Structure formats: C-alpha cells, structure tokens
Amino acid sequence: MAPTASSSIIHLTTAAQPHIDNPGHSGLLPALIKAQKQNGYISKPVAAEIARVLQVPLAEVYGVIEFYALLYKEPTATRVIRICGDPACAIAGGHAALEAVCASLGVSPNTATADGGFMVERSPCLGLCDQAPASRVNDMALGCIPVAVPAAIIAAKSLAKPAVVGGSLRHLTRRCGTGATPSLAAYTTDGGYSALTKAVQQLTPAAVIAELKSSGLVGRGGAAFPTGVKWESAANASGAEKYIVCNADESEPGTFKDRILMEDDPHAVLEGMALAGYACGAQRGYLYVRAEYPHAQQRLAAAIAEAAAGGYLGNNLLGSKFCFDIELRSGAGAYICGEETALFESIEGKRGFPRVKPPFPTTAGLFGKPTVVNNVETLCNVPLIIGAGAAAYRMHGTEKSPGSKLFCLSGDVARPGLYEVPFGVTLRTILDEMAGGVSGGTLQAVLFGGAAGAFATAAHLDVPMTFEDLRKADLPLGSGVVMVFNHTRNLRSVLEGLAHFFAEESCGKCYPCQLGTVRQHEILGRVAAGHARAGDKELLADVGWTMLDASLCGLGQTAATATLSAIKLWPELFAPNGQAQTARTS
Amino acid sequence: MAATVTLQIDGQSITVAAGTTLLNAAAMAGATVPTICYHEHCTANALCRLCVVEVEGARVLAPACVASVAEGMRVHTRNERVERSRRTILEMLHSASDVSEAPEIQQQLDDYHANRERFGGGERREAEVIDDNPMYIRDYSKCILCWRCVQVCAADAQFTYAINFSGRGFETSISTFFEQSLTDSSCVFCGQCVGVCPTGALKPKREWLLEQGQAPADILDATRGPGKKRRERK
Structure with a gap:
C-alpha cells in the first residue's frame, strides 16, 4: 500500500481541525496522527504532502515524526501489540508475557510478522497499573492480560475487573468507579455545571480567583504550585488572547488517576477548564490527552459535543458574555510532553522539547500567549471549590494541605486501585485499611510519586500524607503514586526498569x-545482572546529582531521584559482585 | 525596572545593566564560565549545561548563558557543586562522541580533571561518514548535538530549513527529510553550518579528502563543478 492521493491528505489535515481555516504548523501533529491511523505508518510522499499543505519545512515534519514513539515512518502491522514493561506490570509478568507473545508469533520485538499481521513492542506505562500487567492492541487498552496464554493476549483478551475506586472521602471521585460515564443530563442532575453557572452569572472573574486562592488548592501534577496564584498571574498578564491548557498527558509510571477521572467524569474536567477560562479571560482551551488513553479521548470528545450542544461551551455560554471553546488534542507517545512547555511545543506542531524558563507560561505560554496549564485532577477540584465555597473545601485535609488527594495504589497490594482521602491520613491507613495490605509477602519498599519519585520503607508508614510532612520526610507526593514491592522483589531489577524508562523518554535536548x-541505565543494567563494578555507586551518584542539578527540565531533574533514594536506603544493592548479602539481591 | 543591577560574583560586587546574562556578567567580573553549545551569533538554548553556576537560594544550578542577573544575587561560578556537574557532563560527553577534533572541549576536559575513561564501554554515537555532495561531509560520530547547524540553517541565519533531527534522546541525530541526500534537500550550500560546527562533524570536503591522504590535484578534480576550469575560460 502506498497512499499518496493528495486530496485525501488535504482532507485529513483540514478535517482534523474543521473550525480553523488554516491549521498551519499547529495542525501538524493531528494530521500525522490521522495519517498514521489511516495507513499504519507515514510514508515519505504522505509526509511531503502534509508538509506542503500545512507549509511546514520538510525536515521539520520528519523531525516531528521521529520524535513521537507512536508515529512510524515504515509500515507496521495490522495489529500492534504493546505490552507494558514498567515496574508494576513488570513484577506482574509483563516481560514474560512479551517474550511469550513474541515466541508464539515467531518474531523479535519491534519486527512485524512476515504477513504483516502482527508486531510486538514493549510499551512505557499505559496507565493501567491497577490492572497489571497491561497491554494495548491498536486502540484497545487491556488490563490483566493472561500472562501464561500468549494466544489470548494476541487475540486481545482481557481479564480486567472493574476498576477499584475507594477511599474515605468521595468528592473528586463521587461519580467514578460506577462502570458508567455520566451523560450531560446525569451530570447536571447531580449538580454538575452549577459551579460554572454560578460563576458566569453571579461572580466576577476576580471573585472566582479570590475563592480559589482562599481554598489553598495547589497543583496536583507534581509541582504543587498554588492554582489561584497561577490564575491571577495569567489574568493580570497583558494581551487579549490567552489560553487554558489541561495537561492530561498523564504518563508517570504508576499513575492512572487522571485516566479514571476523564473516563468516568469527563464533564467535570470540562467544567474546571471553563471556570479557568472565565477567571483568566481566556476564550480557548486545549485538552491534551496522551495517545495511550483512547477511551478517555472518546469520552471527552463526546462530552465536549454534549456540552457545546447544551450551551455549557461555545459563545455566550449560559447567557453570559463569556465565550469558551475546548479543542481535544492527542499526544503521540512522549512522556516529556507532560512537561508544560514541551506540551505547548507539541500543540504548536513541534518536537516536544521543553523550553527554557523564564518566561513562564502565565506570561508567554502556548503560541507565546499568557497560558494557564493545569493537571486534570487540579481542574476537577475547581467546580467543588466554586460550587460549595472555599470554607467548605477546607473542612477536609490540613491547614497547609486542604482538600482531598487521589492516590494510585499498584504493585504488591491486595486491592490495587484509586483511593481518595483527605490530606493527612497516613500511608499505613491507605495501604492496610483501604487497599487490603501488602500481598505476597511483607513490605520491602514503596515507590512514592512515580518513576520520578523516591523510595520509602516500612519506616515511613506513619508519615501523614500532606505536602508539609512528606517534604520533611524527603518524599515527593508527585502524582500520588504508591507502588508497593514485597520482600520477594528484586529492587535492582526495579531500578533497572525505571532507568530504562527514562533512557527511552529523554527528549535529548540537554546533555545531563x-x-x-x-x-x-547501563550501570543499573550491570548492577541488576550481578556484574556491578567497584565505583558504580559513586558513578551513579555523580550522574544522578548532575542530572538533578544541571538538567534543563523536570524530567532530567527527577530521572535519578529514585536511584539516589535507593543509594541512601540500601547502599549494599550497588556493591560489586559477591559483597551484597541481603534478601533484596535474590 | 532599574537600569542597572548590583550583584556578587564569586564574592566580588559588580554593577551591570539589567537584563545582562550571568555569562556576560561573569566575564565582566573576570570569571571564565565554560560553554559548549553557546555561540554569540546563535539563539542560546542552554542545552549543554556546561555553563551552569550556583545562585545562592536557587534549588538547582542556573545556566549562565540564558539566566539574567538580579539585584542582590550571589553567584558562584566555580565551586565543588558546579565542578561536579561540569566534570560529569564532560566525562559523559567524551564517552559518547568523538571530540578528538574539538580543542576547546579537550581543554575543558583537562581544566576539570575529567577522567576520560570513567564511562568507558558505554554506548557511543557511531555513524558512517555521509559523503553526498561536493561541498562538505557529515561525520555524525563527532556530533555533540549542540544544535548550532540546525539553528543557522533555520531562523538564526539562512532560513533554509534543510536539516532538523531524527530520533529522540541519546539516539537523536541531525537529519534531512527522510535522510535524503543534501543535494535533494533544500540545502543551498551556504556553508554556515560548517562554520559553526565545533567538533569537525561538518567539514569541507577538500579538507576531509586531504586528511584521507588524497593528492590535491585529485581532490580538485573530485570537488570541482562541471563548468570550465578558470584557466580555460575566455
């Protein structure tokens, strides 16, 4: 197959954004994704035609194809089977499943079968860590794949159970975990869009920001920046053109909270974005969802259409003077695009390279305009705050960490799932009382905050889960990951797996x-293989501190935090062969 | 905003114009801050991170080439923390690319007492020399991804956009559209990329052929265009 018909490409590039007359450079990624979906790859003539229509230099189009893991320049296969190899899935048999499937098909990874029917790849975290091991076959996300039955994996069979959504407080997750996505009617009946209605009909933008500031809400994407301060800064920035960006590129290994929010309560995300638009004076929002979340994308697209038809998005919404549209954008396989400025570059149709800061997004963000970028969970808090008021919101949590927090429990835990708790409960409460405790043995380690996080041990079980207490304990809350490893797990392999993830996902811009x-990754590979050399611990420390101290963006600055925490907790793991004598080395 | 800013660099108080980069302020204070990717005629991207300095109170080190001065700032251009990052970056760079024809980097390796064998055995950038035009060759095993060539080919100078990137992360390389020959690309052979390359990855073809031991007359034959020789013109 050699798709070259230029008319179809013009169709696809404009169809990707029907409301924009000339999509230009910003239309590049949607056009490439569409071509990839239609043809299974992006051939040279198709790429050239897209470049011509969008007036993007050829070499830049190629640079973008090459940057994103899910865009291919060579034919792939009718079915591409991607099996997650990151820690929660790895300990559940992900690697074994990959090998079994490859053996069954008679191929090595990343190579198509002779008939072009199948191709098998190791995938970075698919955000299905509560249903490990996970795979993705074309656009089907599959949890709990049957490791021992490769034929069933190839046939896209899933043993997935309904997601566990629990916890002691059900505010953000009140509509989640029911197995159904609320329609617009169900959402409004349940009080949905009442906060937006109240804001545009009764409150000034400044009053919305004041309420948000007094709520004490801070960002849930990992950086914990005060949301109200961010909004105020964008609202005060000069210029009429401003943007709201929802960062739904949730890719941190171990994280699946935003996926569940988007799949089970999509209108709450849209309401949060519209409130942000109203408060900051933006007329347009971009909702950037990672490519690995096709279900979430479908449900959000349906919700956007419903909301627009119902008058909750669009011109003069709810009879006010406020106009706000949301465009759904898909990533194409790049963890780095969760970094806010790399995300802007991606929406602009470029390689996802993070930018140098300052300038910060609130003054010069997307398309160089003042931009508010918030995580999904952060935005889902906003309707709750504006609806019930900051005082009611502050009834839960602590003085410095008000409200509730979502935790993603995965790994060796009896009931992996999403748990909502008020800030201040301990890890012991979440792990033992809610999630049923450690499974398969005793607690060895908890990876806290994701691949970009740090390890904790049983000694940390009674630390209250608040920003202030975790900071004291030198643990990052990050995206709320709690990945549990029992005493039988080989932590050296876990570390090697984390290092593999970062080596694959580094954008390559800055040297560190x-x-x-x-x-x-090389050093931890030989450590995991039992071939550690004298001085490897010092090498890892130098590499780690250099990445932490000198990298350009948050990815590099956290790419070694898990390793550095392991060096501190278990220096013996990195000893040359023969010297390590703990259970962890088994 | 005040027109001038007073700050301390390595304990020395200095007053400079607001908006001055730490790199330039350090130079005015007599401190040498090493750089690799920085070029005064290119947009600074702060990507080699060799120019990082410590700003008291900041969580991480600051890239001097893009960070601006601020009132009362206390900057350390070379202390133990800064040296650790610079030395490790240089050691890793040496382990990945052939920097034998980059005298500045060789000097920096010596200045920072870098151990050239520290990451020995690690994956290196290996690439065949690309010899696809009569003007210059591309030897990407010498490439350190400073981005200067891509920038001068694009909006920093020539607006030709013949080259960009392939791959990602460590696997990144400079590339034309689908690796096509430069003669098939929009390259106009202005030579600006060759001029800004710091490592000899881009090199005039005649220079390269001389290094290969070819005789000058043969080189002229091989690299001269199809037109008449000057001597024969009338």
Whole structure:
C-alpha cells in the first residue's frame, strides 16, 4: 500500500481541525496522527504532502515524526501489540508475557510478522497499573492480560475487573468507579455545571480567583504550585488572547488517576477548564490527552459535543458574555510532553522539547500567549471549590494541605486501585485499611510519586500524607503514586526498569539528561545482572546529582531521584559482585 | 525596572545593566564560565549545561548563558557543586562522541580533571561518514548535538530549513527529510553550518579528502563543478 492521493491528505489535515481555516504548523501533529491511523505508518510522499499543505519545512515534519514513539515512518502491522514493561506490570509478568507473545508469533520485538499481521513492542506505562500487567492492541487498552496464554493476549483478551475506586472521602471521585460515564443530563442532575453557572452569572472573574486562592488548592501534577496564584498571574498578564491548557498527558509510571477521572467524569474536567477560562479571560482551551488513553479521548470528545450542544461551551455560554471553546488534542507517545512547555511545543506542531524558563507560561505560554496549564485532577477540584465555597473545601485535609488527594495504589497490594482521602491520613491507613495490605509477602519498599519519585520503607508508614510532612520526610507526593514491592522483589531489577524508562523518554535536548539517562541505565543494567563494578555507586551518584542539578527540565531533574533514594536506603544493592548479602539481591 | 543591577560574583560586587546574562556578567567580573553549545551569533538554548553556576537560594544550578542577573544575587561560578556537574557532563560527553577534533572541549576536559575513561564501554554515537555532495561531509560520530547547524540553517541565519533531527534522546541525530541526500534537500550550500560546527562533524570536503591522504590535484578534480576550469575560460 502506498497512499499518496493528495486530496485525501488535504482532507485529513483540514478535517482534523474543521473550525480553523488554516491549521498551519499547529495542525501538524493531528494530521500525522490521522495519517498514521489511516495507513499504519507515514510514508515519505504522505509526509511531503502534509508538509506542503500545512507549509511546514520538510525536515521539520520528519523531525516531528521521529520524535513521537507512536508515529512510524515504515509500515507496521495490522495489529500492534504493546505490552507494558514498567515496574508494576513488570513484577506482574509483563516481560514474560512479551517474550511469550513474541515466541508464539515467531518474531523479535519491534519486527512485524512476515504477513504483516502482527508486531510486538514493549510499551512505557499505559496507565493501567491497577490492572497489571497491561497491554494495548491498536486502540484497545487491556488490563490483566493472561500472562501464561500468549494466544489470548494476541487475540486481545482481557481479564480486567472493574476498576477499584475507594477511599474515605468521595468528592473528586463521587461519580467514578460506577462502570458508567455520566451523560450531560446525569451530570447536571447531580449538580454538575452549577459551579460554572454560578460563576458566569453571579461572580466576577476576580471573585472566582479570590475563592480559589482562599481554598489553598495547589497543583496536583507534581509541582504543587498554588492554582489561584497561577490564575491571577495569567489574568493580570497583558494581551487579549490567552489560553487554558489541561495537561492530561498523564504518563508517570504508576499513575492512572487522571485516566479514571476523564473516563468516568469527563464533564467535570470540562467544567474546571471553563471556570479557568472565565477567571483568566481566556476564550480557548486545549485538552491534551496522551495517545495511550483512547477511551478517555472518546469520552471527552463526546462530552465536549454534549456540552457545546447544551450551551455549557461555545459563545455566550449560559447567557453570559463569556465565550469558551475546548479543542481535544492527542499526544503521540512522549512522556516529556507532560512537561508544560514541551506540551505547548507539541500543540504548536513541534518536537516536544521543553523550553527554557523564564518566561513562564502565565506570561508567554502556548503560541507565546499568557497560558494557564493545569493537571486534570487540579481542574476537577475547581467546580467543588466554586460550587460549595472555599470554607467548605477546607473542612477536609490540613491547614497547609486542604482538600482531598487521589492516590494510585499498584504493585504488591491486595486491592490495587484509586483511593481518595483527605490530606493527612497516613500511608499505613491507605495501604492496610483501604487497599487490603501488602500481598505476597511483607513490605520491602514503596515507590512514592512515580518513576520520578523516591523510595520509602516500612519506616515511613506513619508519615501523614500532606505536602508539609512528606517534604520533611524527603518524599515527593508527585502524582500520588504508591507502588508497593514485597520482600520477594528484586529492587535492582526495579531500578533497572525505571532507568530504562527514562533512557527511552529523554527528549535529548540537554546533555545531563540525554547522556545521563543512558549511562544510568547501563550501570543499573550491570548492577541488576550481578556484574556491578567497584565505583558504580559513586558513578551513579555523580550522574544522578548532575542530572538533578544541571538538567534543563523536570524530567532530567527527577530521572535519578529514585536511584539516589535507593543509594541512601540500601547502599549494599550497588556493591560489586559477591559483597551484597541481603534478601533484596535474590 | 532599574537600569542597572548590583550583584556578587564569586564574592566580588559588580554593577551591570539589567537584563545582562550571568555569562556576560561573569566575564565582566573576570570569571571564565565554560560553554559548549553557546555561540554569540546563535539563539542560546542552554542545552549543554556546561555553563551552569550556583545562585545562592536557587534549588538547582542556573545556566549562565540564558539566566539574567538580579539585584542582590550571589553567584558562584566555580565551586565543588558546579565542578561536579561540569566534570560529569564532560566525562559523559567524551564517552559518547568523538571530540578528538574539538580543542576547546579537550581543554575543558583537562581544566576539570575529567577522567576520560570513567564511562568507558558505554554506548557511543557511531555513524558512517555521509559523503553526498561536493561541498562538505557529515561525520555524525563527532556530533555533540549542540544544535548550532540546525539553528543557522533555520531562523538564526539562512532560513533554509534543510536539516532538523531524527530520533529522540541519546539516539537523536541531525537529519534531512527522510535522510535524503543534501543535494535533494533544500540545502543551498551556504556553508554556515560548517562554520559553526565545533567538533569537525561538518567539514569541507577538500579538507576531509586531504586528511584521507588524497593528492590535491585529485581532490580538485573530485570537488570541482562541471563548468570550465578558470584557466580555460575566455
């Protein structure tokens, strides 16, 4: 197959954004994704035609194809089977499943079968860690794949159970875990869009920001920046053109909270974005969802259409003067695009390279305009705050960490799932009382905050889960990941797996991360294989501190935090062969 | 905003114009801050991170080439923390690319007492020399991804956009559209990319052929265009 018909490409590039007359450079990624979906790859003539229509230099189009893991320049296969190899899935048999499927098909990874029917790849975290091991076959996300039955994996059979959504407080997750996505009617009946209605009909934008500031809400994407301060800064920035960006590129290994929010309560995300638009004076929002979340994308697209038809999005919404549209954008396989400025570059149709800051997004963000970028969970808090008021919101949590927090429990835990709790409960409460405790043995380690996080041990079980207490304990809350490893797990393999993730996902822009992630992976590879050399611990520390101290963006700055925490907790793991004598080395 | 800013660099108080980069302020204070990717005629991207300095109170090190001065700032251009990052970056760079024809980087390796064998055995950038035009060759095993060539080919100078990137992360390389020959690309052979390359990854073809031991007359034959020789013109 050699798709070259230029008319179809013009169709696809404009169809990707029907409301924009000339999509230009910003239309590049949607056009490439569409071509990829239609043809299974992006051939040279198709790429050239897209470049011509969008007036993007050829070499830049190629650079973008090459940057994103899910865009291919060679034919792939009718069915591409991607099996997650990141820690929660790895300990559940992900690697074994990959090998079994490859053996069954008679191929090595990343190579198509002779008939072009199948191709098998190792995938980075698919955000199905509560249903490990997970796979994705074309656009089907599949949890709990039957590791021992490769034929069933190839046939896209899933043993997935309904997601566990629990916890002691059900505010953000009140509509989640029911197995059904609320329609617009169900959402409004349940009080949905009442906060937006109240805001545009009764409150000034400044009053919305004041309420948000007094709520004490801070960002849930990992950086914990005060949301009201961010909004105020964008609202005060000069210029009429401003943007709201929802960062739904949730890709942190171990994280699946935003996926569940988007799949089970999509209108709450849209309401949060519209409130942000109203408060900051933006007329347009971009909702950037990672490509690995096709279900979430479908449900959000349906919700956007419903909301627009119902008058909750669009011109003069709810009879006010406020106009706000939301465009859904898909990523194409790049963890780095969860970094806010890399995300802007991606929406602009470029390689997802993070930008140098300052300038910060609230003054010069998307398309160089003042932009508010918030995580999904953060935005879902907003309707609750504006609806019930900051005082009611502050009834839960602590003085410095008000409200509730979502935790993603995965790994060796009896009931992996999403748990909502008020800030201040301990890890012990979440793990033992809610999630049923450690499974398969006793607690060895908890990876806290994701791949970009740090390890904790049983000694940390009674630390209250608040920003202030975790900071004291030198643990990052990050995206709320609690990945549990029992005493039988080989932590060296876990570390090697984390290092593999960062080496694959580094964008390559700055030297410390581009070089450091690969060197870290090599060293941890030989440590895991039992071939540690004298001085490897010091090498890892130098590489790690250099990445932390000198990298350009948050990816590089956290690419070694898990390793550095392991060096501190278990220095013996990195001892040359023969010297390590703990259970962890088994 | 005040027109001038007073700050301390390595304990020395200095007053400079607001908006000055730490790199330039350090130079005015007599401190040498090493750089690799920085070029005064290119947009600074702060990607080699060799120019990082410590700003008291900041969580991480600051890239001097893009960070601006601020009132009362206390900057350390070379202390133990800064040296650790610079030395490790240089050691890793040496382990990945052939920097034998980059005298500045060789000097920096010595200045920071870098151990050239520290990451020995690690994956290196290996690439065949691309010899696809009569003007210059591309030897990407010498490439350190400073981005200067891509920038001068694009909006920093020539607006030709013949080259961009392939791959990602460590696997990144400079590339034309689908690796096509430069003669098939929009390249106009202005030579600006060759001029800004710091490592000899881009090199005039005649220079390269001389290094290969070819005789000058043969080189002229091989690299001269199809037109008449000057001597024969009338």
